[in-house]
Amino acid sequence: MTVDPSAAGSPGFLAHLSPLAKLAAPLPAMIVLVVARDLVTPLTFLALAYLLLLVGRRMSWRVAALLFVGLPIGAAIMGLALGLWVDAALVDDTPAVLRVGAWTLHAGAVEVGLATGARLAAILALGLIAGLTTTGPDLVRASVQQLRVPYRIGYAALAAIRFVPRFAYELELIRQAHRVRGAHGGRGPFAAVARGAGYVVPLLAGAIRHAERVALAMDARAFGAHPDRTERYLLPWRRRDTVFVLAFWAVSAATLAALFPWGL
Numbered sequence: 001m002t003v004d005p006s007a008a009g010s011p012g013f014l015a016h017l018s019p020l021a022k023l024a025a026p027l028p029a030m031i032v033l034v035v036a037r038d039l040v041t042p043l044t045f046l047a048l049a050y051l052l053l054l055v056g057r058r059m060s061w062r063v064a065a066l067l068f069v070g071l072p073i074g075a076a077i078m079g080l081a082l083g084l085w086v087d088a089a090l091v092d093d094t095p096a097v098l099r100v101g102a103w104t105l106h107a108g109a110v111e112v113g114l115a116t117g118a119r120l121a122a123i124l125a126l127g128l129i130a131g132l133t134t135t136g137p138d139l140v141r142a143s144v145q146q147l148r149v150p151y152r153i154g155y156a157a158l159a160a161i162r163f164v165p166r167f168a169y170e171l172e173l174i175r176q177a178h179r180v181r182g183a184h185g186g187r188g189p190f191a192a193v194a195r196g197a198g199y200v201v202p203l204l205a206g207a208i209r210h211a212e213r214v215a216l217a218m219d220a221r222a223f224g225a226h227p228d229r230t231e232r233y234l235l236p237w238r239r240r241d242t243v244f245v246l247a248f249w250a251v252s253a254a255t256l257a258a259l260f261p262w263g264l
Contacts, residue, residue, distance in 0.1 A: 029126060048255075163211075
């Protein structure tokens with residue numbers, strides 16, 4: 001067993017870190033952001049997450065669009081929507097932003113909603129530090145090797161997760177087959193529902209066949225017959241992983257101490 005040979009060619013320094021380090025580093029900040037009520041704290045951690053992703057990972061245009069367009073727009077829409085649900089009695093001392101008859105939208109409600117949306121965006125961005133730079137198999141291998149998670153649980157969960165892209169592939173094949181046969185069923189909402197119902201049976205049949213093949217492959221490899229298994233390659237916890245986690249924790253503690261969000 002050797003170290004992952006693909007890591008040397010991976011872009012960015014985040015790809016060379018242990019998956020567990022990229023999960024452990026932002027975890028305390030993510031927990032604190034759940035209870036933080038101000039707007040500056042989540043924006044600070046959002047900027048920190050963006051900085052790490054920009055420096056530590058080579059981005060495609062899709063990832064860049066998600067981070068710099070999709071995430072801010074989604075957070076703003078969610079924040080404004082949540083601001084509509086804020087009790088007006090709690091923010092009636094703030095200036096009015098919008099009046100519709102007897103209903104008034106106060107600036108305090110908008111600020112509370114935007115702070116909530118910013119918290120959710122910051123938590124998601126911190127989670128993307130690991131999500132965008134770690135593969136599922138590497139996370140399972142690191143959990144089995146470092147956290148001593150039973151491989152029966154880890155690899156069984158990985159096999160279940162891999163059903164999702166398989167289902168998407170099967171669904172696309174079924175749609176193409178129906179389209180070739182002209183079984184589109186017409187247009188309109190009822191035709192769309194009918195088409196969707198027609199996909200259920202072949203998709204279920206394909207899922208059963210795929211599950212049987214996976215089960216046979218696992219049995220052929222004596223999965224579960226022994227308490228442990230050899231790994232294709234190792235994902236050790238290195239000194240740089242410890243440095244990364246401690247540095248991130250130190251920056252998070254300094255940020256929280258300076259902004260003191262729990263006192264608001």
